[in-house]
Amino acid sequence: xxxxxxxxxxxxxxxxxxxxxxxxxxxxxLAEEFGLSRHHLAKIMQRLVQGGIVTTRxxxxxxxxxxxxxxxxRLGGVxxxxxxxxxxxxxxxxxxxxxxxxGQCRLKGRxxxxxxxFLAELDRTTLADVAVGAPPCRSPEPAEV
Amino acid sequence: xxxxxxxxxxxxxxxxxxxxxxxxxxxxxLAEEFGLSRHHLAKIMQRLVQGGIVTTRxxxxxxxxxxxxxxxxRLGGVxxxxxxxxxxxxxxxxxxxxxxxxGQCRLKGRxxxxxxxFLAELDRTTLADVAVGAPPCRSPEPAEV
Numbered sequence: 001x002x003x004x005x006x007x008x009x010x011x012x013x014x015x016x017x018x019x020x021x022x023x024x025x026x027x028x029x030l031a032e033e034f035g036l037s038r039h040h041l042a043k044i045m046q047r048l049v050q051g052g053i054v055t056t057r058x059x060x061x062x063x064x065x066x067x068x069x070x071x072x073x074r075l076g077g078v079x080x081x082x083x084x085x086x087x088x089x090x091x092x093x094x095x096x097x098x099x100x101x102x103g104q105c106r107l108k109g110r111x112x113x114x115x116x117x118f119l120a121e122l123d124r125t126t127l128a129d130v131a132v133g134a135p136p137c138r139s140p141e142p143a144e145v
Numbered sequence: 146x147x148x149x150x151x152x153x154x155x156x157x158x159x160x161x162x163x164x165x166x167x168x169x170x171x172x173x174x175l176a177e178e179f180g181l182s183r184h185h186l187a188k189i190m191q192r193l194v195q196g197g198i199v200t201t202r203x204x205x206x207x208x209x210x211x212x213x214x215x216x217x218x219r220l221g222g223v224x225x226x227x228x229x230x231x232x233x234x235x236x237x238x239x240x241x242x243x244x245x246x247x248g249q250c251r252l253k254g255r256x257x258x259x260x261x262x263f264l265a266e267l268d269r270t271t272l273a274d275v276a277v278g279a280p281p282c283r284s285p286e287p288a289e290v
Binding site: 001002003004005007008011012015033034035075079083086087088089090098099100101104105106107110111113114115116117118119120121122124125129130132133135 | 146147148149150152153156157160178179180220224228231232233234235243244245246249250251252255256258259260261262263264265266267269270274275277278280
């Protein structure tokens with residue numbers, strides 16, 4: 001099973017925000033740090049803002065910060081938000097897909113239970129547990145003597 | 146998070162084999178029943194044979210059958226086999242991907258624990274619990290009187 005890159009990258013951004021408490025980080029800076037598309041990260045950040053996990057500050061020194069303390073944000077909640085629209089199997093999509101077994105299927109409930117176990121396990125961890133600090137500054141080249 | 150269609154379709158085939166114990170079903174018949182590609186199902190069946198979950202019988206009335214009793218085949222084991230090569234996140238691929246956080250990442254272990262919880266939950270169910278019988282035969286059109 002696979003998490004969407006949307007979720008993978010979203011988690012990376014949140015881990016960095018958790019590692020720089022009180023500091024607003026721009027999507028451009030995060031994109032450069034991670035070597036990822038700024039456009040893609042901006043879309044993920046928008047979802048995180050809509051979901052109330054991140055808040056933004058405008059102007060000079062503006063950017064994104066966590067909306068709550070990192071120890072108040074559980075990973076299961078983050079993954080639930082970012083994975084919205086990525087159904088585990090075809091029949092979990094609201095339209096329901098086109099499975100010939102639908103109606104007499106006893107698998108669906110078991111898959112839902114497994115998905116719930118996955119998220120419950122992640123909910124045991126908060127962003128504070130997985131925070132990542134700023135990368136070390138690259139030292140300037142030593143001047144030739 | 147998403148299971149590969151390989152896994153989704155593989156589970157459907159196994160559920161039907163579990164519902165017809167002692168009877169060999171051809172991939173062609175399963176493909177027709179489910180409205181799925183025969184070629185795709187044949188590739189999945191090959192993996193199930195290699196994994197020791199399914200065995201095949203040649204000749205007239207030949208086809209695939211479960212290699213063990215359905216109550217001896219756990220869903221977690223099936224999903225582990227069919228999801229091989231579908232890493233949860235980029236860094237779970239043996240080559241390791243290209244994540245800037247690698248090295249100081251504390252998320253990876255938490256994701257592995259969540260994946261294990263997902264599979265452990267599925268291991269509580271066997272194919273016997275989710276067996277699906279043959280679809281009802283379509284009655285012939287009544288003759289006009």
